Amino acid sequence: MTHRTTLLIALLLPAAMANAEDIGFKRYYQANEFSMTSPGAQRFGLYGYDNPAGLHYLKGGDASLHWTSDDFLYDDQRWQAIFAGPGVSFSFGRDNRGPGQVSDYKLSFGGGTDDASAGLSIGWYRGDTDAQDLRTHFTLGTLTRPNRYTSLGLTGTIATDADYYEGVVDLSVRPLGTPALTLFADYALGNDQDFADGNWSVGGSSEIMPGVRLTGRYFDTETVTLGFAVSLGHSGISAQSHQPNEGDAYQSYGVRLGSWDRNVFDAWSGGGDDYLELALDDRMSYQTLGFFDRRQSLLDTLRTIEAARIDDSIEGIVINSTNMQVPPTMAWEIKTALDGFRASGKRVVMYIERGQMTELLLSSAADEVIMDPVGTLTVPGFVSGTTYLGELLDHWGVGVEELRNLEYKTAFESLSRSEMSRADREQRQALIDDFYALWQTSMQNGRGLSASDFDNLIDRGIVLSPRELQRAGVVDRLGRYADMEDTLEDIAGGKRDTVEPNGLRVMRTANDHRWGPAHQIAVLYATGMTATDNGMNTRELAETLRELREDNTIKAVVLRVDSPGGDILAADLLAQEVKKTQEEKPVVVSMGNLAASGGYWISMHAGTLIAAPNTVTGSIGVTSVRLWDEGVGDKLRLSSDFVSRGDSADANAGIGLPLGISLPHRPLTDEERDRIMDFINEGYDEFVRQAAEARGMTEGEMRQLAAGRIYSGRDALEVGLVDELGSLTDAIDAAREQAGLTDRDKVMLVEKPNASLSNWNDLLYMIEADDRASVLFNASLYNQRYLKFLAEQRGEPLVLLPYEYFEGSLTP
Known part of the structure; x- marks a missing residue:
């Protein structure tokens, strides 16, 4: 020195x-x-x-x-x-x-x-x-x-x-x-x-x-x-x-x-040549756990695609759909995001090993579709139906009282009939036709198949080999995902590197670029059956919504609804909080696979309702069912006895069956039935009144659309039950705009409720050893809970879809 x-x-x-x-x-x-x-x-x-x-x-x-x-x-x-x-x-x-x-x-x-x-x-x-x-x-x-x-x-x-x-x-x-x-x-x-x-x-x-x-x-x-x-x-x-x-x-x-x-x-590069690896090779959920959870969340997937779109270093996306388990509405939302990615001049490459109609829909968003040489695609179209138990229950001595006066409110026809009613056939066919048209249009626009080519593909689509699909124009080349590096080099005309989602610039950028607090938009997930303290847990969601309404840092709320309905009280509990919140700040509903009956009830007071074209919504109506012992106790050697005081005190007394289900010993009297029907009608009138007010219609106009009828998202838009067709990200963009936020404003999404191991789906996913076994186990538990739920209602008014909508038989 x-x-x-x-x-x-x-x-x-x-x-x-x-x-x-x-x-x-x-x-x-x-x-x-x-x-x-x-x-x-x-x-x-x-x-x-x-x-x-x-x-x-x-x-x-x-x-x-x-x-x-x-x-x-x-x-x-x-x-x-x-x-x-x-x-x-x-x-x-x-x-x-x-x-x-x-x-x-x-x-x-x-x-x-x-x-x-x-x-x-x-x-x-x-x-x-x-x-x-x-x-x-x-x-x-x-x-x-x-x-x-x-x-x-x-x-x-x-x-x-x-x-x-x-x-x-x-x-x-x-x-x-x-x-x-x-x-x-x-x-x-x-x-x-x-x-x-x-x-x-x-x-x-x-x-x-x-x-x-x-x-x-x-x-x-x-x-x-x-x-x-x-x-x-x-x-x-x-x-x-x-x-x-x-x-x-x-x-x-x-x-x-x-x-x-x-x-x-x-900034000087003018664009890179990396490819994002987007793995859709597992189940997709709304929320995932922070540990040992292989599932992907819908919001993270959509945001990753958008981050890749605006990243100049990304030339394309490679999708691995092996073992993909994505519900059809989510698949449409991902496809829409990929369409926007391609519209920016970038390329989408999709790999298929085995697949069904959902993989076919996603393939319409790809420039190049690669399929395993020995893979298969099963694309037979769409079907909607159910198993009718009317004759079986009658044979075993289980009485069924279907309490309804609405033509299209068919929630419990499978328990009382042996075949499909005209009204149910009409509304189911309309759904199937809309689903078919959505897939057909997507393949026309994305893969260049004509309407007749698509029809021919579906008509022979019970199982299609890779070479058949290649000749039909669905698949571009055959190969294995392990060889994707060489395949990308051939497609792009030179060696290409791949990056994980966390390697995207948006994901890596430090927080110093924009000072100040991020304006927060809450994404609140309302999923499952509308029940106060289980299922959707509307009591807890209502409290969460109150907190979001009172929180000045929350500028808007996006309510993602995926629900077949359930209990009226539970639905209205949340619906009224949605209405109060909309009066204070924007609430935008994003509809998933199901937002019907009680699912529509909790949605209708939002300022903007956005559905996917293949969302099942509507079903504005109230119904109920009552199961009772019409001989099953005798056949099983079961009996019950009781003392009572009150004209209807014994109406719900009866035998107890395994699995925690009990059956009343008698049917309703005419007077009891009339009283319950009055209650159901009052519930329906309230549903119609609130829906008409929320949608800016007269009650007469709303009754023309109601009567329990289900609609696809596309049809719901035409009749005015929803405002737009779009995805979860479209709903977030709408909430941002309605909150007065610009592109210069920093925005943070807050997802609620916090994910936890509080439901069977999450718990079983964490402990499952074999997918098929766990699905069967999960289905049996769900069947038990569903039947127990119906038995416990004992004629209480319900805003609920048929059981098969829960199990996805109406979806591809």
Whole structure:
């Protein structure tokens, strides 16, 4: 080290080591010599070394090395290494300037939200002399970014071995709301200084191109620093010139390795040639668990496709559909997202091993369809029906009283009839025709099949070989997924790399690009049978919706409904909370496979209803069923006896069957039946009244559409029961627009309720050993619960679809 540099340090940082010995830590400007700006102005500062609250904004792991030098690498002055990850960092370094060498260490933790974060650091240092023995200090820091223009940081440091503490405030402003220009100032004051004697600096930072940053800073000591930093993606370099008022100039340097950062090379590349690997090779759910869960969530899948669309490094998507188990409405939503991806000029490649109608629909969104040479595709079309138990129950002596007066409300015909009614046949056929037309149009637009070619394909589609599909134009080439690398090279005309979803730029980008709190949109999942304390748990969902309504950070709510209905009280409990919430902030409903009967009841008060074209919705009607002992007790040698008081007290008394199901000993009397029918009619009138009010119709107009009739999403749009056709992401976009948020606003999605092992589907999925066995076990449990549910209702009014809709027989 030269004498001139030693003199410079003495002028710039007066008595640095001696002062550190006296107060127990280096002062703010001494410690943060490598900072190119104040802590809150640029990226993460020094990864929590200067303000631990900044660690909240770090998204991946980083390692950086900083040093000062007169001759770049050929002299030994001061160096510092920092290893950091989201919420934590560790640094160590050595300063060889002054009377002796001093090593310092710091462990930092930080976290919070985008608008407010906090952190804690513990630091200590050791020198070469007894006077420089181990000293420890603590730093508390906060960082507040209330909007995209302002960042305010506060830190306080106190020594454990000396009566000294120091406070620092730093303020940064982005006039344009972007990193293009940032102005900053900071001020440090120790308890041995008067306010007027505190130290300060002011400066500016400009990101002139993505990842290219220029900085300038002026200190109250009349020292000036000029900095330059360049991001190379997963690495970066920086250099800073220190120009003191007196003495020689010197430089400091830095290198970084780790997480991805925006950079000019990506901006100049004009597009990459990587392919995203999108695995659809398992079940798809709305929410997944944080551990041991192979399922994929619909929202994550749709967001991944959109992230790939806007990522210039991505040329295409490769879909692996092996063992795919995606419900048909979700498949349509994924197909729609892939259509948008292709419309941006990118390519979709799909691999099929074995498949059915759902895989056929997704293939319509692919430029290239590759099929295993010995795979199969079963595409016979669509069928809708059920097993009729009327004669069986009559034979066994189980009485069935179907309580209804609506032609299309056929929920319990399978228990009372031996064949399909005319009304049920009519509405089922309309659904099937709409499904068929959707698939036909998709294959016409996506794969160029004519209507007659599609008809011929379906007519012989009980099982189709890969070569038949290749001749029909559904499949482009045969191959194995293991050979996809070579196949992609052939398709694209050159070698192509593949990336996982977490490798997309949007997924890797740090949180510093836009300051301020993210505007939150809640995505609330209402799935399963409408019941208050099980199934959909509408009591809990209603409470959650109240909390979202009262939370000012939630700007809008997207309610994803996938429900065949159930109990009226449970449905109305949630529906009224939807109505109240819509009066305060936008509520947009996104309909899944089923949003009918009680599922429509909970949806109808939202401001906007969005369905997929193959959603099953409508079924505005109320019905019920009552099972009773018409001889089954005698056949099973079961009997019951009781005492009672009250004309109808014995109406629900009777034998108990295995599986927890009990049957009343007698049918209803005419008077009892009339009273229940009055109750059902009142429920229907209320359903119609609320639906008419919600949809802006007269009650007469609504009754023409009601009577329990089910509709496809496409037909529901034509008659005015829904507002748009679209996906979950379309619903989120609509909520964002209705909340007045623009593309410049940072938006975070909050999914509710929190996923848990609270239902059989999740639990069985986690413990299953064999898929087919678990499906059968799950179905038997569901059958038991469904029959028990009906037996327990004993004629209570229900807003419910037929059982087969639960099991998916109406879906391909």
